[in-house]
Amino acid sequence: MDKAETPKGPAPKKTKKKTSSAKRITGKNADLSKLQTKLNYKFKNKDLLAAALTHASSISQTKKSKSSDKAHEEDNERLEFLGDRVLGLSISAVLLKLYPESPEGDLARRYNNLVKRQTCTEVAKDIDLGQFLILSTGEERSGGRTKSTILANAMEALLGAIFIDGGYAAADKVIRNFWQDKISQGEKIELDAKTALQEWAQGKGFDLPIYTNLSRTGPDHSPLFETKVTVEGVGDGIGKGHSKRVAEQMAAKELLEKENVWPKES
Numbered sequence: 001m002d003k004a005e006t007p008k009g010p011a012p013k014k015t016k017k018k019t020s021s022a023k024r025i026t027g028k029n030a031d032l033s034k035l036q037t038k039l040n041y042k043f044k045n046k047d048l049l050a051a052a053l054t055h056a057s058s059i060s061q062t063k064k065s066k067s068s069d070k071a072h073e074e075d076n077e078r079l080e081f082l083g084d085r086v087l088g089l090s091i092s093a094v095l096l097k098l099y100p101e102s103p104e105g106d107l108a109r110r111y112n113n114l115v116k117r118q119t120c121t122e123v124a125k126d127i128d129l130g131q132f133l134i135l136s137t138g139e140e141r142s143g144g145r146t147k148s149t150i151l152a153n154a155m156e157a158l159l160g161a162i163f164i165d166g167g168y169a170a171a172d173k174v175i176r177n178f179w180q181d182k183i184s185q186g187e188k189i190e191l192d193a194k195t196a197l198q199e200w201a202q203g204k205g206f207d208l209p210i211y212t213n214l215s216r217t218g219p220d221h222s223p224l225f226e227t228k229v230t231v232e233g234v235g236d237g238i239g240k241g242h243s244k245r246v247a248e249q250m251a252a253k254e255l256l257e258k259e260n261v262w263p264k265e266s
Helices: 021-026 032-039 046-053 061-065 077-098 104-115 117-126 137-141 148-166 170-180 180-185 187-193 193-203 244-258
Strands: 210-216 222-233 236-239
Touching: 032 046, 046 077, 046 148, 077 104, 077 148, 077 170, 077 180, 104 117, 104 180, 117 148, 148 170, 170 180, 193 222, 193 244, 210 244, 222 244, 236 244
Parallel strands: none
Antiparallel strands: 210 222, 222 236
16 A cells, blocks of 8 residues: 655745844944943843934834834933933032032033033943944934934933943943043033143144044053143143043143143142
């Protein structure tokens, strides 16, 4: 007796493996583990990190109109709202401790300088946040990764995400780390020693200042830069800081102090 033939039918469908949100959000170029190393903070909920990096342009109108409790299906606007408040609380607490005798007006001026959009953008650039953003094709083509507004908003959203994921202490630690130079320098950075040095050199008939990066030490999440500024015919100054911008400011300040143009600290 012939063996019964197995009836042929449609081939069983292959079950597609679900792609985790962590894989979907990394894209071709972004390495989110690298960002977490820079922050010195590892997210327990990777969807929160994804949401913080997601610009509204990357969410379709249809998707945005649907209610969802999944963070990775949302843009970062709500987290930005929260992060702005977290940043404000952290900076306020630091200033009250640093300046126990300062009047409210002085504290307010310092506070506004530290939480303004420009400062948030500078911090975002310090950690190269732009490369990790999730943008629409159109926003990508228009240079969205370097736009100040997008960077500042994403930085605040990131702080909001850390607050939800790890609590206030975790967010406060990140803020104190990346804002520490700006907090410690206070008015001196606001006065802009680089601009003062350039104007002074030009007024005296010297060449423009030349800045040279001497070294970069420390871990990725908290690097320390050393920079030299030279004005031909005058001399040079050395500065250190946790960003190139701050190191350059401090170098310019040192040279101005040598020339008795910038008041020395007592």
